[in-house]
Amino acid sequence: MPVWAHTKLVRKKDKKLQKDIQYVDKEASFKWNKRSTIFKMLEKVLETHEMCSNTNGHCLISHLLNSMGLAHIAYHPIQGLTPGERQLVNIACALVLQPKLVILDDLLSGLDLSVQSQVLNILSHIKKKRAITYLFISDNLNASYYISDQVAVMYKGRIVEKGTVSQIYEEPIHSYTQALMSTVPSIYKRERIVLKGAPPSSSCPSNGCPFYRRCPFAQEACKSRQPLLREIRSGQFVSCHLHA
Ligand code: SF4
Structure with missing residues (x-):
């Protein structure tokens, strides 16, 4: 041509x-x-x-x-x-x-x-x-x-969880998504979760999970290893070492 x-x-x-x-x-x-x-x-x-x-x-x-x-x-x-x-x-x-x-x-x-x-x-x-x-x-x-039909939740520019709207709003798996959804009591019928601290600054990138400093379930490995997004339930993907 x-x-x-x-x-x-x-x-x-x-x-x-x-x-x-x-x-x-x-x-x-x-x-x-x-x-x-x-x-x-x-x-x-x-x-x-x-x-x-x-x-x-x-x-x-x-x-x-x-x-x-x-x-x-x-x-x-x-x-x-x-x-x-x-x-x-x-x-x-x-x-x-x-x-x-x-x-x-x-x-x-x-x-x-x-x-x-x-x-x-x-x-x-x-x-x-x-x-x-x-x-x-x-x-x-x-x-x-x-x-929405499908939702992707992002924290510091990374997708931490994605799935159908009912999976994300009613049965979130990632601790950040759970805290986020607890601010919508009309949909998420569980106790309010208040996160400590503030999101990390973008000028200090880390090799680990970006949610490490605020996550109530953080472990030592979370500091240095970034979790991959994996399918945990059919159509529901989560980025967390607890669900690897
Ligand atoms: S990888 Fe670790 S710090 Fe990140 S959400 Fe999971 S448990 Fe929390």
Whole structure:
């Protein structure tokens, strides 16, 4: 294959990948042209990705705004939107491209509780209608429980446990996950676990388990050997020497 044909193919693949995987965070709205309307902005997103003729594009946008409860503000300028509406428009900009995966990064922080549940309901409604996967990154345990099928718990940048939402919230195995879930008494029906100390600083990396200093079950080996993530129950993976 000549080099130019190969390059063209790679660019085509890149474009498809950019469309299929969308990233949404709460900062996205700062890049918008504040005088544009929501409808115009979504048209621009489609144009940029060379998607849809005018008629199809209009149908796609109208349908999406309807399903997200945003049709009534479709022709409002962006500058007048509330924080919750801005967040929904952020999500609409991703969804209009009909991606397969949407990474939702700390989307709910700063929104009040009623707006958070509105955003979650819309995301969940769309998930039921489309073949779409969300990667929902959040420290909001109630929201993660509501929106997720699978959960991965991270401590200092490492996954310490992963499994189905009921495995992680109702029967956590790792001591950090147990402490975390004990802060959600409506789901985890056991005693509250209060951890001592603070997470280690990233400037002092250790060879051992990153949870060593705070773990009530720490042993000597935990100081120097990092545990691997292993499947302990069907579909439930844990990184801990006690469960090796
Ligand atoms: S490896 Fe050791 S320190 Fe880490 S969670 Fe397990 S018992 Fe605790």
